[in-house]
Structure formats: C-alpha cells, structure tokens
Amino acid sequence: MxxxxxxxxxxxxxxxxxxxxxxxxxxxxxxPQGYAVLASESNKKILAENLKQxxxxxxxxxxxxxxxxxxxxxxxxxxATKAGESGKIxxxxxxxxxxxxxxxxxxxVDRKKITVGDIKFVGDYTAIIDLHKEVKHELAVKVVAESNxx
Numbered sequence: 001m002x003x004x005x006x007x008x009x010x011x012x013x014x015x016x017x018x019x020x021x022x023x024x025x026x027x028x029x030x031x032p033q034g035y036a037v038l039a040s041e042s043n044k045k046i047l048a049e050n051l052k053q054x055x056x057x058x059x060x061x062x063x064x065x066x067x068x069x070x071x072x073x074x075x076x077x078x079x080a081t082k083a084g085e086s087g088k089i090x091x092x093x094x095x096x097x098x099x100x101x102x103x104x105x106x107x108x109v110d111r112k113k114i115t116v117g118d119i120k121f122v123g124d125y126t127a128i129i130d131l132h133k134e135v136k137h138e139l140a141v142k143v144v145a146e147s148n149x150x
Contacts, residue, residue, distance in 0.1 A: 001021060001038075003020075008133075066135055069135055077101040079141060079143050081093060081144075082146050087145070089143065109129055115130065124140065124143075125141045125142075127141050
C-alpha cells in the first residue's frame with residue numbers, strides 16, 4: 001500500500017515522501033495516528049502542488065541546516081560521567097546529554113535529531129546529527145570519567 005507521510009518517522013521516511021508499507025501498518029497505525037494519508041491520485045496532486053509552493057522554503061530550511069552543520073564543524077564535546085575503575089560507565093550517555101553539551105557551546109540542536117550509539121565505556125565516540133533529510137553531520141563525543149574529589 002502506498003502512503004504519503006505527513007511527518008518524519010525514523011527508519012521509515014521523511015515528511016511528504018511517498019512510500020510503500022504493509023497494509024495493516026498503514027491502515028491500523030500510520031493513518032489513524034495522523035502520520036500519513038493514503039496516496040490516492042488526488043492526494044498525490046495536492047502533494048505536488050504543495051511541494052511546488054514550498055520549494056523556496058525548503059531551500060531556506062536546508063541552508064539553515066547546513067549553517068548549523070558548519071557551525072558545529074569539527075567540534076569535539078566532552079561529557080563527564082561516573083565510571084568504574086575499568087572505565088565502564090554507570091548508566092549511559094544519552095542524546096539529551098549531547099544536546100546539553102552542544103547548548104553549552106552556543107549551538108542549539110533538538111535532542112530528537114541526535115543519534116548516539118551504545119556508549120558503555122570511557123573513550124571517543126561519534127554521534128550522528130540528522131539536521132535535514134539531505135544534511136547529516138557527525139559529531140565527535142569524548143566520554144571521560146568524573147573526578148571523585150570531595
């Protein structure tokens with residue numbers, strides 16, 4: 001079944017994409033939740049007209065995303081967390097911590113656009129920032145142990 005996405009859905013597609021999904025997933029989840037509409041001929045024509053009108057806005061959004069990526073550049077953020085003797089950290093490093101560390105450097109990125117791998121040890125890692133469907137940026141993340149001075 002073909003549907004038109006109304007919002008970005010991780011692992012599936014971006015807003016205004018026409019994609020094929022299994023009928024049950026489309027009818028029972030995506031369409032009732034308001035995430036998609038059926039890709040009928042009339043809906044495809046409406047989508048084409050909307051995309052034509054929004055083309056210049058899309059260019060500005062993409063340019064803004066590229067500007068944020070350039071602002072981040074080769075920035076390396078350091079996150080201090082509690083860790084054991086072997087370097088294994090307690091808990092985990094989350095996308096919220098990465099977002100907060102970027103905000104401390106004056107760069108605002110929504111935490112939902114940051115993907116952090118499974119970080120379990122102190123060391124150097126890479127986080128992916130999905131700024132736009134055509135603009136993805138890698139961010140170096142350095143995880144260090146907090147000093148236990150009291």
